[in-house]
Amino acid sequence: MASPVPFDYSDRVLKPGYTSCLGCGEALAMRIVAQTVGPKAVYTNCTGCSEIFTSRYPTSSWSAPWIHSLFENSAAIASGVYYALKHKGKLEGQKVIAMGGDGGTADIGLQCLSGAAERGDDFLYCCWDNEAYMNTGIQRSSLTPLDASTTTSPSGKVSWGNDRPKKDMPAIMAAHNIPYVGVGSCGYYRELPRMVKKALSYEGPKYLQVHAVCPLGWRSDPARTCDLARLAFETGCYPLYEIIEGTTTPHKPPKEGWKPVQEYLKPQGRFRHLFRSADGEQRITRIQAQAAANIRKFYGDDAVPDFAKEAEKKAKEMTTAQA
Amino acid sequence: MAETQEILEGAMAVAHAVARCRPEVIAAYPITPQTHISEELSQIVADGDLDAEFVKVESEFGAASVVCGASAAGARTYTATSSQGLLLMNEVLWNIAGMRLPVVLACANRSLSAPLSIWCDHQDAEAIRDCGVIQLYAEDNQEACDQHLIAFKVAEDRRVLLPAMVNLDGFLLTHVFEPTIIPDQALSDQYLPPYKAVLKLDIDDPATFGAFTEPDKCMEGRWMVHDACRRSLPVIEEASAEFEKVFGRASGGLLENYKTDDAETILVAKGSISGTIKDVIDEMRDEGTKVGLMRIKTYRPWPGEAVLAALKGAKQVAVIERGGSFGAGGIMTPEVKETLYDAGLRIPVSGFCVQLGGREVPPDGIREIIDRVSSGEKQTAYEYFRLKQELLPDLVPEV
Numbered sequence: 028m029a030s031p032v033p034f035d036y037s038d039r040v041l042k043p044g045y046t047s048c049l050g051c052g053e054a055l056a057m058r059i060v061a062q063t064v065g066p067k068a069v070y071t072n073c074t075g076c077s078e079i080f081t082s083r084y085p086t087s088s089w090s091a092p093w094i095h096s097l098f099e100n101s102a103a104i105a106s107g108v109y110y111a112l113k114h115k116g117k118l119e120g121q122k123v124i125a126m127g128g129d130g131g132t133a134d135i136g137l138q139c140l141s142g143a144a145e146r147g148d149d150f151l152y153c154c155w156d157n158e159a160y161m162n163t164g165i166q167r168s169s170l171t172p173l174d175a176s177t178t179t180s181p182s183g184k185v186s187w188g189n190d191r192p193k194k195d196m197p198a199i200m201a202a203h204n205i206p207y208v209g210v211g212s213c214g215y216y217r218e219l220p221r222m223v224k225k226a227l228s229y230e231g232p233k234y235l236q237v238h239a240v241c242p243l244g245w246r247s248d249p250a251r252t253c254d255l256a257r258l259a260f261e262t263g264c265y266p267l268y269e270i271i272e273g274t275t276t277p278h279k280p281p282k283e284g285w286k287p288v289q290e291y292l293k294p295q296g297r298f299r300h301l302f303r304s305a306d307g308e309q310r311i312t313r314i315q316a317q318a319a320a321n322i323r324k325f326y327g328d329d330a331v332p333d334f335a336k337e338a339e340k341k342a343k344e345m346t347t348a349q350a
Numbered sequence: 351m352a353e354t355q356e357i358l359e360g361a362m363a364v365a366h367a368v369a370r371c372r373p374e375v376i377a378a379y380p381i382t383p384q385t386h387i388s389e390e391l392s393q394i395v396a397d398g399d400l401d402a403e404f405v406k407v408e409s410e411f412g413a414a415s416v417v418c419g420a421s422a423a424g425a426r427t428y429t430a431t432s433s434q435g436l437l438l439m440n441e442v443l444w445n446i447a448g449m450r451l452p453v454v455l456a457c458a459n460r461s462l463s464a465p466l467s468i469w470c471d472h473q474d475a476e477a478i479r480d481c482g483v484i485q486l487y488a489e490d491n492q493e494a495c496d497q498h499l500i501a502f503k504v505a506e507d508r509r510v511l512l513p514a515m516v517n518l519d520g521f522l523l524t525h526v527f528e529p530t531i532i533p534d535q536a537l538s539d540q541y542l543p544p545y546k547a548v549l550k551l552d553i554d555d556p557a558t559f560g561a562f563t564e565p566d567k568c569m570e571g572r573w574m575v576h577d578a579c580r581r582s583l584p585v586i587e588e589a590s591a592e593f594e595k596v597f598g599r600a601s602g603g604l605l606e607n608y609k610t611d612d613a614e615t616i617l618v619a620k621g622s623i624s625g626t627i628k629d630v631i632d633e634m635r636d637e638g639t640k641v642g643l644m645r646i647k648t649y650r651p652w653p654g655e656a657v658l659a660a661l662k663g664a665k666q667v668a669v670i671e672r673g674g675s676f677g678a679g680g681i682m683t684p685e686v687k688e689t690l691y692d693a694g695l696r697i698p699v700s701g702f703c704v705q706l707g708g709r710e711v712p713p714d715g716i717r718e719i720i721d722r723v724s725s726g727e728k729q730t731a732y733e734y735f736r737l738k739q740e741l742l743p744d745l746v747p748e749v
């Protein structure tokens with residue numbers, strides 16, 4: 028047996044010892060992004076899990092300059108940092124990275140982010156999309172997917188959980204005509220460094236959204252975090268792509284073909300209520316139809332598998348029957 | 351080098367005084383009656399007369415957040431607002447104070463909605479009274495200009511490191527033309543050297559800002575804001591004394607005591623209403639009434655010792671306010687009472703809200719208040735002065 032190689036954390040931007048849950052996709056994504064960007068950057072953070080699990084006074088995990096102000100102003104704080112460094116002529120060789128959860132980004136912080144993007148402020152904004160307000164106990168956000176049960180969109184006798192589809196946040200950012208919009212995943216963590224480097228090769232506002240599995244909030248097995256994140260993509264539930272200077276490039280399609288959404292939904296407690304009745308099955312059909320539309324949008328109609336088209340047809344019939 | 355007076359609108363004068371402070375990052379959002387300050391500053395920057403970043407933010411919340419980030423990165427920063435805008439900044443201002451960032455801002459004091467009113471009162475600034483922002487109040491435009499220099503000086507002092515806000519009455523000062531001296535640039539530079547942050551977001555010396563604390567540590571962090579704010583009192587006096595030395599005119603300070611030495615009745619007020627009050631005092635002095643004014647120039651930190659020294663000889667005190675705590679009493683009135691009470695003094699203190707939403711209080715109103723309190727009238731509750739009964743419909747249902 029080979030003797031154990033001691034870990035060397037000396038070059039880590041985000042030092043180990045932070046207090047995230049086991050299997051936290053957000054921590055994984057943030058660590059990799061920060062490692063790619065490096066210590067020559069100022070990091071700003073929304074209130075939320077990532078802020079809390081890295082900054083308990085006096086034991087910050089951050090070895091780079093880092094600031095957390097409020098829940099909804101990570102982007103505006105980054106703008107302020109950017110203008111200060113610009114004025115002092117210190118931008119050379121130094122980046123500004125803003126970070127926030129899906130709530131801090133797409134809900135309460137959308138205004139500050141839109142303002143910064145519209146102004147053309149030069150920084151990379153990273154949204155850790157774990158699809159709910161996790162830090163406060165799994166409440167729904169506008170990025171919570173359809174039918175996910177959260178503490179404010181619970182499933183119940185007359186509820187299927189979150190009653191709205193996920194907001195298309197990357198499209199909103201792309202509509203600001205910024206040079207880089209990327210949608211990545213903690214399941215494809217090896218690709219994050221490339222995406223970050225690509226983003227940072229452009230001047231101006233950049234937006235990177237990373238699908239981040241939250242075992243606590245999704246009620247999933249912490250050991251399956253990366254596996255689940257990949258399934259989100261492989262079922263068409265969470266498309267991965269980049270919009271670079273207006274041109275959209277989707278992630279290469281799954282090698283073994285698109286999978287039925289059940290494979291992604293079933294291992295998650297937040298969707299468990301869908302697997303308990305025939306009505307629930309109908310709800311899954313709707314989710315499958317949505318996934319079909321996602322696949323069509325990025326890969327064309329030919330790419331949509333038959334089972335998904337079938338689901339689309341059924342979903343349409345259900346809607347017509349209702350009307 | 352002589353400084354010359356110009357006839358300038360208040361907001362314009364303030365903008366030019368701010369420019370002399372060489373802020374590096376300015377972020378502001380339009381709101382009447384503040385708007386002329388930020389418009390003029392953006393023009394000054396556009397003309398190349400001030401080397402600064404003027405950030406076109408999408409809201410006052412954004413403005414406060416941008417200056418927060420810029421200040422944390424070591425820049426001298428400035429913003430200006432009013433009313434609803436100040437309240438939109440509220441959350442950030444507490445945060446800025448907690449992170450000990452010396453942001454300077456102006457508040458063109460204006461009423462709060464509803465009903466909507468663009469006119470002056472002090473409810474906006476008083477609503478953020480407790481957040482750790484130093485609050486200075488100007489009586490006239492010259493003072494508003496000078497207090498900006500003093501605000502930067504105090505805020506950036508290592509013994510303080512807190513945000514500071516200069517209050518100037520909306521319209522009554524911002525839109526009024528007065529002869530004003532714009533502080534000379536060379537003198538301003540001498541008075542206010544470039545800002546050097548003690549701690550900043552610096553890749554060569556990284557620090558964590560805005561960490562979270564658990565109950566065993568949080569209270570001390572918050573107390574330090576309180577302590578720094580209290581400690582700024584002598585620093586404000588020092589900075590005001592130095593201002594006089596450099597510019598040759600007195601400005602700033604904690605209080606102005608106008609004919610209070612032998613006064614039996616002392617009024618307490620802040621802001622531009624003091625001008626009217628002084629006129630009435632002059633008239634009544636001629637008639638033999640011993641009345642004076644203690645004008646609050648520094649409202650936060652509360653200059654308790656100076657207040658006590660000014661009021662302790664009075665027979666009665668009347669606090670003239672432009673705000674109130676709905677469902678309770680005044681804002682400043684209880685503070686004056688507390689100061690006297692703590693010193694064991696039982697001088698009767700009456701409180702009057704004389705204006706909300708810009709209604710004029712004519713000299714005869716001030717005179718009436720002085721007459722009433724001087725005659726020994728005892729107040730049972732904070733009074734909203736000269737409410738128009740005919741405008742109060744029977745909206746209140748009979749219980």
Ligand SMILES: Cc1ncc(C[n+]2csc(CCOP(=O)(O)OP(=O)(O)O)c2C)c(N)n1
Pocket residue numbers: 053073074075076077098099127128129130131132155157158159160161162163168
């Ligand atoms: C103005 C304000 N409203 C609400 C909160 C409470 N709060 C803190 S974090 C949070 C949710 C964070 O969710 P998200 O941004 O998705 O980050 P996550 O914790 O999921 O990583 C909420 C609601 C707050 N801190 N500030």
Ligand code: SF4
Pocket residue numbers: 046047048049050051052053054076077080157161162240241242243244
């Ligand atoms: S609650 Fe979720 S996002 Fe938060 S630390 Fe735990 S796993 Fe990560």
Ligand SMILES: [Mg+2]
Pocket residue numbers: 128129130155156157158159160161
């Ligand atoms: Mg979240």
